[in-house]
Protein backbone atom coordinates (compact mmCIF):
# COMPACT_ATOMS: atom_id res chain seq x y z
CA UNK A 1 0.00 0.00 0.00
CA UNK A 2 1.62 3.22 -1.07
CA UNK A 3 1.52 6.42 0.92
CA UNK A 4 2.43 10.07 0.48
CA UNK A 5 3.16 12.95 2.83
CA UNK A 6 0.78 15.88 2.32
CA UNK A 7 2.97 17.80 4.79
CA UNK A 8 6.05 17.22 6.93
CA UNK A 9 6.27 20.34 9.15
CA UNK A 10 5.41 21.00 12.78
CA UNK A 11 2.76 23.58 13.66
CA UNK A 12 4.34 26.43 11.63
CA UNK A 13 4.70 25.71 7.89
CA UNK A 14 7.35 27.13 5.56
CA UNK A 15 7.42 27.56 1.76
CA UNK A 16 8.96 24.09 1.53
CA UNK A 17 6.98 22.16 4.14
CA UNK A 18 3.31 22.22 5.21
CA UNK A 19 1.78 20.82 8.43
CA UNK A 20 2.25 17.06 8.76
CA UNK A 21 -0.50 14.92 7.20
CA UNK A 22 -0.46 11.65 5.27
CA UNK A 23 -2.50 9.70 2.73
CA UNK A 24 -2.44 5.88 2.58
CA UNK A 25 -4.13 4.30 -0.43
CA UNK A 26 -5.02 1.07 -2.18
CA UNK A 27 -6.51 0.74 -5.69
CA UNK A 28 -9.96 0.99 -4.04
CA UNK A 29 -9.71 3.69 -1.44
CA UNK A 30 -7.76 6.42 0.30
CA UNK A 31 -7.37 6.88 4.05
CA UNK A 32 -6.19 10.30 5.20
CA UNK A 33 -4.31 10.74 8.47
CA UNK A 34 -4.88 14.34 9.63
CA UNK A 35 -6.20 17.22 7.61
CA UNK A 36 -4.29 20.47 7.07
CA UNK A 37 -3.79 23.05 4.33
CA UNK A 38 -6.13 22.60 1.37
CA UNK A 39 -6.74 18.84 1.60
CA UNK A 40 -8.77 18.60 -1.62
CA UNK A 41 -6.00 20.28 -3.60
CA UNK A 42 -3.40 18.07 -1.94
CA UNK A 43 -5.30 14.91 -2.93
CA UNK A 44 -5.32 16.14 -6.56
CA UNK A 45 -1.67 17.13 -6.36
CA UNK A 46 -0.87 13.59 -5.19
CA UNK A 47 -2.51 12.27 -8.38
CA UNK A 48 -5.40 10.73 -6.42
CA UNK A 49 -9.18 10.95 -6.83
CA UNK A 50 -10.81 12.86 -3.93
CA UNK A 51 -13.97 10.76 -4.32
CA UNK A 52 -12.00 7.65 -3.37
CA UNK A 53 -11.32 9.02 0.13
CA UNK A 54 -13.29 6.67 2.36
CA UNK A 55 -11.98 7.76 5.74
CA UNK A 56 -10.18 10.50 7.58
CA UNK A 57 -8.46 9.78 10.89
CA UNK A 58 -7.94 12.93 12.98
CA UNK A 59 -5.25 12.04 15.49
CA UNK A 60 -5.73 14.89 17.98
CA UNK A 61 -7.28 18.29 18.50
CA UNK A 62 -4.25 20.51 17.79
CA UNK A 63 -5.00 23.03 15.06
CA UNK A 64 -2.24 21.94 12.69
CA UNK A 65 -3.77 18.44 12.48
CA UNK A 66 -7.44 19.23 11.80
CA UNK A 67 -8.10 22.73 10.47
CA UNK A 68 -8.52 21.50 6.88
CA UNK A 69 -11.71 19.58 7.70
CA UNK A 70 -14.36 22.22 6.76
CA UNK A 71 -12.58 22.88 3.48
CA UNK A 72 -12.39 19.17 2.63
CA UNK A 73 -16.07 18.65 3.57
CA UNK A 74 -17.18 21.68 1.55
CA UNK A 75 -15.12 20.84 -1.55
CA UNK A 76 -16.32 17.23 -1.62
CA UNK A 77 -19.94 18.37 -1.36
CA UNK A 78 -19.56 20.87 -4.21
CA UNK A 79 -17.83 18.22 -6.30
CA UNK A 80 -20.90 16.00 -5.91
CA UNK A 81 -19.81 13.40 -3.40
CA UNK A 82 -22.62 10.99 -2.43
CA UNK A 83 -20.77 8.38 -0.39
CA UNK A 84 -20.53 8.78 3.39
CA UNK A 85 -17.17 10.08 4.64
CA UNK A 86 -16.07 8.36 7.86
CA UNK A 87 -14.13 10.57 10.26
CA UNK A 88 -12.42 8.74 13.11
CA UNK A 89 -11.15 10.49 16.26
CA UNK A 90 -10.78 10.14 20.02
CA UNK A 91 -13.73 11.28 22.14
CA UNK A 92 -11.78 14.37 23.31
CA UNK A 93 -11.26 15.45 19.69
CA UNK A 94 -14.93 15.15 18.68
CA UNK A 95 -16.18 18.54 20.03
CA UNK A 96 -13.54 20.29 17.88
CA UNK A 97 -14.68 18.43 14.76
CA UNK A 98 -18.35 19.10 15.52
CA UNK A 99 -17.54 22.74 16.29
CA UNK A 100 -15.99 23.19 12.86
CA UNK A 101 -18.96 21.56 11.14
CA UNK A 102 -21.51 23.59 13.13
CA UNK A 103 -19.66 26.84 12.55
CA UNK A 104 -20.23 26.65 8.80
CA UNK A 105 -23.48 24.58 8.86
CA UNK A 106 -22.00 22.46 6.05
CA UNK A 107 -23.99 19.32 6.70
CA UNK A 108 -27.39 20.87 5.97
CA UNK A 109 -26.52 21.50 2.34
CA UNK A 110 -24.24 18.58 1.60
CA UNK A 111 -25.30 15.75 -0.70
CA UNK A 112 -23.47 13.23 1.50
CA UNK A 113 -23.09 12.40 5.15
CA UNK A 114 -20.12 12.72 7.48
CA UNK A 115 -20.13 9.89 10.02
CA UNK A 116 -18.08 10.62 13.14
CA UNK A 117 -16.69 7.40 14.62
CA UNK A 118 -15.14 7.39 18.08
CA UNK A 119 -11.76 5.69 18.66
CA UNK A 120 -11.34 4.30 22.18
CA UNK A 121 -8.01 5.12 23.90
CA UNK A 122 -6.95 1.49 23.75
CA UNK A 123 -3.64 -0.03 22.64
CA UNK A 124 -3.79 -1.84 19.29
CA UNK A 125 -7.39 -0.80 18.58
CA UNK A 126 -8.62 -1.83 15.12
CA UNK A 127 -9.85 1.44 13.60
CA UNK A 128 -10.82 0.15 10.18
CA UNK A 129 -10.42 -2.83 7.93
CA UNK A 130 -10.75 -2.71 4.14
CA UNK A 131 -9.80 -4.87 1.19
CA UNK A 132 -6.04 -5.41 1.43
CA UNK A 133 -5.32 -3.34 4.53
CA UNK A 134 -6.25 -2.43 8.09
CA UNK A 135 -5.45 0.44 10.44
CA UNK A 136 -4.73 0.12 14.18
CA UNK A 137 -4.33 2.91 16.74
CA UNK A 138 -2.62 3.30 20.11
CA UNK A 139 -2.55 6.22 22.57
CA UNK A 140 0.73 8.18 22.58
CA UNK A 141 2.20 10.82 24.93
CA UNK A 142 1.41 14.39 23.90
CA UNK A 143 -0.08 17.65 25.25
CA UNK A 144 -3.56 16.58 24.06
CA UNK A 145 -4.96 13.04 23.92
CA UNK A 146 -3.39 11.59 20.77
CA UNK A 147 -2.92 8.36 18.85
CA UNK A 148 -0.24 6.72 16.74
CA UNK A 149 -1.35 4.62 13.75
CA UNK A 150 -0.23 1.30 12.29
CA UNK A 151 -1.26 0.57 8.71
CA UNK A 152 -0.89 -3.10 7.79
CA UNK A 153 -1.39 -4.19 4.25
CA UNK A 154 -1.74 -7.62 2.79
CA UNK A 155 -2.22 -7.45 -0.96
CA UNK A 156 -0.84 -9.84 -3.60
CA UNK A 157 1.64 -7.20 -4.76
CA UNK A 158 2.69 -5.82 -1.43
CA UNK A 159 2.57 -6.68 2.23
CA UNK A 160 3.99 -4.96 5.27
CA UNK A 161 3.38 -2.42 8.01
CA UNK A 162 3.91 1.33 8.26
CA UNK A 163 3.63 3.06 11.63
CA UNK A 164 3.05 6.80 12.13
CA UNK A 165 3.92 8.16 15.60
CA UNK A 166 2.01 11.44 15.21
CA UNK A 167 3.01 14.06 17.84
CA UNK A 168 4.52 12.36 20.87
CA UNK A 169 7.37 12.08 23.33
CA UNK A 170 9.13 8.72 23.10
CA UNK A 171 6.70 6.23 24.67
CA UNK A 172 6.43 2.46 25.24
CA UNK A 173 2.95 2.21 23.66
CA UNK A 174 4.26 3.56 20.35
CA UNK A 175 7.30 1.26 20.50
CA UNK A 176 4.90 -1.68 20.97
CA UNK A 177 2.76 -0.49 18.04
CA UNK A 178 5.84 -0.12 15.82
CA UNK A 179 7.33 -3.52 16.73
CA UNK A 180 8.84 -5.11 13.60
CA UNK A 181 7.29 -2.59 11.18
CA UNK A 182 8.82 -2.11 7.75
CA UNK A 183 8.69 1.67 8.06
CA UNK A 184 8.41 3.89 11.13
CA UNK A 185 7.36 7.48 10.39
CA UNK A 186 8.36 9.26 13.57
CA UNK A 187 8.15 12.90 14.48
CA UNK A 188 11.45 14.70 15.16
CA UNK A 189 10.37 18.21 16.06
CA UNK A 190 13.58 19.38 17.77
CA UNK A 191 17.34 18.87 18.04
CA UNK A 192 18.50 16.80 21.00
CA UNK A 193 19.99 19.97 22.52
CA UNK A 194 16.35 20.99 23.09
CA UNK A 195 15.39 17.64 24.68
CA UNK A 196 13.92 19.36 27.76
CA UNK A 197 11.60 21.48 25.63
CA UNK A 198 10.70 18.48 23.46
CA UNK A 199 9.74 16.56 26.57
CA UNK A 200 7.65 19.38 28.08
CA UNK A 201 5.85 19.96 24.75
CA UNK A 202 5.21 16.25 24.14
CA UNK A 203 7.62 15.97 21.22
CA UNK A 204 10.70 13.97 20.21
CA UNK A 205 14.24 14.87 19.11
CA UNK A 206 16.04 13.36 16.11
CA UNK A 207 18.30 11.40 18.45
CA UNK A 208 15.30 10.00 20.35
CA UNK A 209 13.44 9.08 17.15
CA UNK A 210 16.43 6.88 16.28
CA UNK A 211 16.28 5.27 19.73
CA UNK A 212 12.57 4.49 19.27
CA UNK A 213 13.24 2.95 15.84
CA UNK A 214 16.03 0.78 17.30
CA UNK A 215 13.90 -0.31 20.28
CA UNK A 216 10.97 -1.21 18.01
CA UNK A 217 13.21 -3.14 15.61
CA UNK A 218 11.87 -1.44 12.47
CA UNK A 219 13.58 -1.72 9.10
CA UNK A 220 13.49 1.93 8.06
CA UNK A 221 12.89 5.30 9.74
CA UNK A 222 11.35 8.39 8.12
CA UNK A 223 11.41 11.59 10.19
CA UNK A 224 8.74 14.32 10.06
CA UNK A 225 6.95 17.19 11.93
CA UNK A 226 10.04 19.40 11.85
CA UNK A 227 9.98 22.72 13.73
CA UNK A 228 9.98 25.55 11.16
CA UNK A 229 13.33 26.88 12.45
CA UNK A 230 14.94 23.54 11.46
CA UNK A 231 13.61 23.25 7.91
CA UNK A 232 17.02 24.26 6.53
CA UNK A 233 18.80 21.91 8.93
CA UNK A 234 16.91 18.63 8.55
CA UNK A 235 20.15 16.88 7.59
CA UNK A 236 21.34 17.52 11.16
CA UNK A 237 18.21 15.83 12.53
CA UNK A 238 18.94 12.92 10.19
CA UNK A 239 22.50 12.69 11.55
CA UNK A 240 21.16 12.68 15.12
CA UNK A 241 18.85 9.77 14.34
CA UNK A 242 21.70 7.89 12.66
CA UNK A 243 23.65 7.99 15.94
CA UNK A 244 21.01 5.79 17.57
CA UNK A 245 19.50 3.78 14.68
CA UNK A 246 21.63 1.63 12.38
CA UNK A 247 19.02 1.27 9.60
CA UNK A 248 18.17 3.79 6.87
CA UNK A 249 16.99 7.21 8.11
CA UNK A 250 15.17 9.39 5.58
CA UNK A 251 13.95 12.97 5.34
CA UNK A 252 10.63 12.83 3.46
CA UNK A 253 9.63 14.71 0.34
CA UNK A 254 6.04 15.91 0.18
CA UNK A 255 3.99 14.30 -2.64
CA UNK A 256 6.53 11.57 -3.34
CA UNK A 257 5.06 8.07 -3.36
CA UNK A 258 6.57 5.77 -0.72
CA UNK A 259 6.18 1.99 -0.56
CA UNK A 260 7.52 -0.79 1.61
CA UNK A 261 9.67 -3.29 -0.23
CA UNK A 262 7.63 -5.82 -2.16
CA UNK A 263 7.30 -9.26 -0.63
Ligand SMILES: [Zn+2]
Nearest residue numbers: 010011064167
Ligand atom coordinates in the same frame (compact mmCIF):
# COMPACT_ATOMS: atom_id res chain seq x y z
ZN1 LIG B 1 1.57 18.81 15.39
Ligand SMILES: [Zn+2]
Nearest residue numbers: 060062142167
Ligand atom coordinates in the same frame (compact mmCIF):
# COMPACT_ATOMS: atom_id res chain seq x y z
ZN1 LIG C 1 0.08 18.24 18.58
